[in-house]
Amino acid sequence: MAATTTPPPWQWPIPRPLQYLFDAVPLRVYEATELPARSQPATSDTLPSLYVFATAEDARRGRPSFNPGCLKWQTYLRLAGVPFRLVASTNHASPTGALPFLLPPRSTTSCSTSPIPSSQLASYAEKTHAVSPSTPLSVVANIPSSSVLRSEAYQSLVDHPLRNAWLYALYLDRRHTSLLDTFYTGPASSSGLVRATLRRQLRHAAEGEILKMGSYLSGAAAGTAVVDGDRVVREAGEALEALAGVLAESGTGWFFGAEGPSLFDCAVFAYTFLMVEYMAGPGEKGSREGDVWLGDMVRKAGEGELEGHRVRILRAAFGEGS
Amino acid sequence: MSTPIDAQGLQTILDNSLTPAAIRVVELHGARYTRRSLLDHIFKPLVETGSNPNCTLGDVVSSISTAQAKLSRLGIFVEDSFRVFISDARKDVSVHPERTDLDIAFNVKERSRLALGAGTDFGNTEGSAYTNAELRNIFGGAETLTVNARTGTRTRSAYNAIFSAPINGNPDIRLAAETQRSSTQKPWASHEENLTGAGLRLDWQKADNGDTHSIAYSSIWRQITGLLPSASPTVRADAGDSLKSSITYTFTRDRFNRAAAPSPTLPQSGYLLRAVSELAGWGPLQGDVSFSKTEVELSTASPLPLPGVKPTSGISIGGGLRMGLLYPLPFGFNLTGSAMPSRINDRFQLGGPTDVRGFKLGGLGPHDGADSVGGDVYAAGGVNLLFPLPRTGPDSPLRFQVFANGGRLVALKHKGKSKQGQGDGDPLRIDSGAVRRSVSSAVSELASGLPSLAAGVGLVYAHPAARFELNFSLPLVMRRGEEGRKGLQVGVGISFL
Numbered sequence: 001m002a003a004t005t006t007p008p009p010w011q012w013p014i015p016r017p018l019q020y021l022f023d024a025v026p027l028r029v030y031e032a033t034e035l036p037a038r039s040q041p042a043t044s045d046t047l048p049s050l051y052v053f054a055t056a057e058d059a060r061r062g063r064p065s066f067n068p069g070c071l072k073w074q075t076y077l078r079l080a081g082v083p084f085r086l087v088a089s090t091n092h093a094s095p096t097g098a099l100p101f102l103l104p105p106r107s108t109t110s111c112s113t114s115p116i117p118s119s120q121l122a123s124y125a126e127k128t129h130a131v132s133p134s135t136p137l138s139v140v141a142n143i144p145s146s147s148v149l150r151s152e153a154y155q156s157l158v159d160h161p162l163r164n165a166w167l168y169a170l171y172l173d174r175r176h177t178s179l180l181d182t183f184y185t186g187p188a189s190s191s192g193l194v195r196a197t198l199r200r201q202l203r204h205a206a207e208g209e210i211l212k213m214g215s216y217l218s219g220a221a222a223g224t225a226v227v228d229g230d231r232v233v234r235e236a237g238e239a240l241e242a243l244a245g246v247l248a249e250s251g252t253g254w255f256f257g258a259e260g261p262s263l264f265d266c267a268v269f270a271y272t273f274l275m276v277e278y279m280a281g282p283g284e285k286g287s288r289e290g291d292v293w294l295g296d297m298v299r300k301a302g303e304g305e306l307e308g309h310r311v312r313i314l315r316a317a318f319g320e321g322s
Numbered sequence: 323m324s325t326p327i328d329a330q331g332l333q334t335i336l337d338n339s340l341t342p343a344a345i346r347v348v349e350l351h352g353a354r355y356t357r358r359s360l361l362d363h364i365f366k367p368l369v370e371t372g373s374n375p376n377c378t379l380g381d382v383v384s385s386i387s388t389a390q391a392k393l394s395r396l397g398i399f400v401e402d403s404f405r406v407f408i409s410d411a412r413k414d415v416s417v418h419p420e421r422t423d424l425d426i427a428f429n430v431k432e433r434s435r436l437a438l439g440a441g442t443d444f445g446n447t448e449g450s451a452y453t454n455a456e457l458r459n460i461f462g463g464a465e466t467l468t469v470n471a472r473t474g475t476r477t478r479s480a481y482n483a484i485f486s487a488p489i490n491g492n493p494d495i496r497l498a499a500e501t502q503r504s505s506t507q508k509p510w511a512s513h514e515e516n517l518t519g520a521g522l523r524l525d526w527q528k529a530d531n532g533d534t535h536s537i538a539y540s541s542i543w544r545q546i547t548g549l550l551p552s553a554s555p556t557v558r559a560d561a562g563d564s565l566k567s568s569i570t571y572t573f574t575r576d577r578f579n580r581a582a583a584p585s586p587t588l589p590q591s592g593y594l595l596r597a598v599s600e601l602a603g604w605g606p607l608q609g610d611v612s613f614s615k616t617e618v619e620l621s622t623a624s625p626l627p628l629p630g631v632k633p634t635s636g637i638s639i640g641g642g643l644r645m646g647l648l649y650p651l652p653f654g655f656n657l658t659g660s661a662m663p664s665r666i667n668d669r670f671q672l673g674g675p676t677d678v679r680g681f682k683l684g685g686l687g688p689h690d691g692a693d694s695v696g697g698d699v700y701a702a703g704g705v706n707l708l709f710p711l712p713r714t715g716p717d718s719p720l721r722f723q724v725f726a727n728g729g730r731l732v733a734l735k736h737k738g739k740s741k742q743g744q745g746d747g748d749p750l751r752i753d754s755g756a757v758r759r760s761v762s763s764a765v766s767e768l769a770s771g772l773p774s775l776a777a778g779v780g781l782v783y784a785h786p787a788a789r790f791e792l793n794f795s796l797p798l799v800m801r802r803g804e805e806g807r808k809g810l811q812v813g814v815g816i817s818f819l
Contacts, residue, residue: 022808025796030771032802033688036695036733037663037760038750039556051558060749092547093561103555106691113691114551189610191565194543198563 048082049103050074051089051115055187059088064273064318066183068166070100072263072270073118077102078317079261080125080140090188122263139316141260151256151264154246157239158264162271164210165236168229169279169294171206179278237297243268244302247309254309261313269313272298272306339380342421345372346411349427355435356398357462363491364392372424379422386426391529393430395493396464403431435459443474444788444814450474464488478514480504495526500540507548510684510694511557514548515667536572541565541609544667554690560666567609568602578623585719587816588708588784590638593622594817602668604651611668612653612661617646621817626707636716640706642727642819644677646670647765648698650734650757660751663734669696672731673805675813678702679727680776680795682805687731689803695733699764701773702729704819708782719784723791727819728775728799730768734760775799776806790814 014022052059052070065071065086077084084102094101095115102116102124116124125140143151170176170183177199184202185195210227250257255264280295299307348365371377371385390404407427440453452472460467465487472480486498501520508515521540527533546561574596578589596619603612621642628635648669652659671694672678673685684694686702704727710716736752752760780793791813797806 021796025808026798026800026806028772028799030799030801033697033732033804034735035556035688035690036669036698037736037752038559038665039554039690039695040735049555056749087559089558090562092545092563093549093558095549095551095553103558106555188563189543189565191543191567191609194563194565197543 046105047085048105049087050077050084050100051087051093051103052100053090053183054086054088055182056088059086062086062318064277065100066274066278067099068163068270068274069098069118071274072266073100073121075266075269075313075317076140076263077121077125079266079313080129082125082128088187139260141254141258141262143256143258143262143264147256151262154243154255155264155267157242158267158271160213161232161235161239162268164213164232165294166271166274167206167210168227168232169275171203172210172227173229175291176279233292233294233297236294237301240272240297240301240306244305247305248302253312261316265309265313268306269310272310273314276307276310339378339383341379343372343377343379343382344421344423345369345377345382345426346423347425348372349425350430351427352403352430353399353432355432355459355462356464360396360463360488360491364389368426382424382426390428392493393428395529396488397466397493398433398459398464400431400433403429405429433458443472448474448476450477463491464493476507476509478505478507480506494529495524498523498525502542510671510682511666511696512550512553512693513546513557513561516545516547518543532576534572534574534576536570538570538572539568540570541567546667552692554693554695556690556695557666557693564610564665564667566602566611566668567607568600569607570598570600573597584636584717585784586786587789588719588721588782589623590625590636591623593620595620601651603653605655608653611665612651613648613664613668614651615646615648615668617644617670619644619817621819634716636710636721638708640708641704643701643703644729644819645701646699647761648734649761650752652754658754660753661757663736663750663752664698666695669698669733670700670731671696672700672702672729675791675793675811676815676817677819678704678729678774678776679725679791679793679811679813679819680778680797680807681774682807685805685807686729686774686801687804688733689805694805697731697733699734699761699768700729700731701768702731702819703727703773721782721784722779723782723793724779725793726775726777728773730773732764732767734764736760772799774801774804788814788816789818791818 050073052065052074053067054063054065054070058065062085065074074086087103089099091097091099093099094117096117098118100118100121102121104113104116106113170180180199180202181195185198188198189195207227210232247253247255252258254261255268256262258265261269275294275298277295279293298310301307345368348368350361350365353361368385368389371381374381386406386408390406393399394401394404405428407429409425409427411423411425435458437456437458438454439456441451443450443452450472451474452470454468454470456469457467459465465485467483467485469483470481480502481504482500482502484498484500486496489495489497499520499522503516503518505514505516507513519540519542521538521542523536523538525534525536527535543563543565545563546557549557549561574594576594578592578594580586580589580592582591583589596617598615598617600613600615601607602615603609604614619642621640623638623640626635626637626639628637648664650661650663651657652661670687671684672687673681673694674683678686684696686694687697687700688695704725706723706725706727708721708723710718711720711722714720734757736756774797776795776797778793778795780791780795783790793811793813794809795811796808800806
């Protein structure tokens with residue numbers, strides 16, 4: 001019997017003869033029935049699983065996720081030397097409704113394994129190191145305490161302008177519809193109708209997210225909420241310049257003078273990497289003269305500090321060159 | 323003079339059933355909204371019989387009762403409103419002295435065209451409340467539109483709408499179009515399933531023996547979501563969307579002698595055979611899942627006469643057997659390509675108060691942690707003995723029962739190495755040879771060791787709408803991970819193992 005079934009809050013007192021009877025059965029217990037084929041890879045692992053948005057192929061090879069939120073934590077855990085395996089997944093699999101989350105292997109903590117949401121991943125990484133010193137060395141550093149307040153201010157540049165620009169480009173900019181299909185709607189279903197419905201839902205949600213962040217309403221259309229794309233992109237450009245400036249000022253190659261990459265570096269990398277990787281600029285299908293490309297903006301920000309930063313983290317976390 | 327036929331009149335007619343007869347006029351009164359074309363289909367055989375020169379009074383009577391039965395099966399007339407008047411039409415005896423010319427008049431009353439209902443339901447360990455609206459005879463051709471809304475202890479919400487119409491005025495062949503949307507909790511596997519779908523169904527039955535057939539196409543978007551924090555990796559791996567596009571054929575032969583039973587849900591003799599086959603994803607069907615799925619169910623009942631007790635002792639013995647097999651198929655038109663293993667929402671679940679008693683709902687088969695993740699092959703069987711209670715006797719719908727039942731639910735597993743590095747190859751993919759081997763090994767595993775077994779005693783109350791059982795059960799043989807139920811268990815349902 002599985003030990004995980006929680007006992008009911010109150011039980012009938014069981015008379016003694018009945019208790020003897022209950023204790024006597026079952027008369028025979030065989031080995032457990034084996035799990036179905038689909039659950040074998042999901043349950044046979046001894047490593048914790050990080051559930052992220054990724055293509056099945058990328059997940060198998062441990063390549064960077066295409067979702068900034070997931071990539072931030074994937075990068076952080078890799079830099080922190082936490083061993084894990086990637087699982088390509090969807091929001092539906094998450095207890096909080098959002099990815100990423102980490103599922104510890106079943107063997108470590110009795111039988112029940114509660115998923116660890118992203119908000120607790122940093123402390124999980126610390127604990128992992130405390131428990132088993134055999135794990136690879138962590139290279140993550142902490143931001144010097146004098147700069148913590150400042151880093152929080154800059155964090156909002158990542159959380160708002162960069163995030164908005166990514167949402168706008170991926171979901172609302174029709175140049176990237178095929179990218180949206182490859183990332184999200186394609187893996188969900190092969191049905192055109194299901195994909196179209198999901199695409200509409202995703203676009204609606206992305207629009208809502210951007211509008212929630214500030215007044216990005218396009219002035220022209222009264223009554224209908226339309227995101228002012230030019231403004232979103234312009235503000236992202238300003239944010240990238242500001243971040244490049246801070247990085248130049250730091251001198252260590254990592255943000256705020258830290259000795260190594262911090263969580264903040266991972267958060268910036270998650271956007272700069274994806275923008276360069278997937279929205280690099282001219283030469284892409286459907287690009288026109290005068291189009292603005294986020295990847296291009298990352299490369300040109302400041303004097304190329306963000307580009308250098310991106311390559312450094314890519315090498316440190318994924319062992320790849322640019 | 324015209325009179326409605328009563329039993330005595332009928333006897334008179336039957337006594338003269340070989341008398342030559344002819345039908346002159348057929349009239350139908352009271353069908354205000356019903357289209358002529360629909361009625362023509364029903365009365366045409368009657369008129370044809372009546373104009374046949376060899377027609378006898380017996381033929382006339384039997385075709386009248388056929389027509390009346392058809393009218394009744396259309397479901398648009400009030401059940402006990404039927405009256406048939408037969409009158410002798412002969413004005414001039416000399417024309418056909420040897421033949422009886424008849425005028426036939428049917429009196430019917432149409433059911434109200436709009437019916438609204440609300441109520442509560444119990445079934446499969448769930449209680450629910452529903453409202454429904456039924457529009458009958460919409461275009462005068464016995465078309466029906468039913469709209470249902472339901473919410474319950476496990477069903478968060480469910481809506482469906484069905485439009486159905488008889489084909490060619492034949493009440494025994496109906497075509498139905500259906501749309502549905504629902505959200506249901508699946509506590510045995512820590513998730514919730516949302517369904518949105520539409521389909522087309524053709525139902526037909528043999529009027530003479532009651533065998534029913536149904537063939538349906540459906541396209542359903544399924545979404546596994548709302549996972550509990552404790553959900554197992556197996557359930558997490560299957561979370562998300564999938565589209566099932568499938569054709570299902572269902573055959574039902576219900577030979578239970580329900581009329582003679584104390585309650586329709588407590589038959590004392592006869593049998594019921596049901597077979598369901600589903601083909602999903604293969605060929606032109608497309609969709610995200612591809613498999614064939616077959617289930618067969620047989621239940622029987624027979625009275626157990628006791629020596630010295632009057633013929634109907636009320637004691638009966640019942641037996642049930644169910645089997646199912648899910649076979650993963652390749653996509654497209656090929657038969658030898660690679661297939662994907664089944665998902666949790668396609669696999670079978672076994673166990674619970676209405677199938678294998680003495681186990682929790684979904685208590686049998688593979689379990690990942692506390693989640694019952696289902697299996698691809700199963701067999702289950704049971705025997706029960708029903709005794710009337712001492713005071714109430716054989717005619718009451720109350721019985722005391724002794725039962726033993728068991729089953730085995732196994733999942734397909736693929737021992738072969740997954741072929742990695744094959745370009746786009748999903749490591750889960752399995753080639754057709756491996757599928758065949760794993761199906762045959764799963765089928766042989768059904769017979770390995772004893773099946774998971776439980777036995778017990780209980781009370782049965784057979785209400786005409788549903789059967790209620792209160793059982794005391796003990797699981798005797800189990801597999802690790804399976805969830806038995808020691809002690810009391812309540813079952814409410816229509817079909818039991």
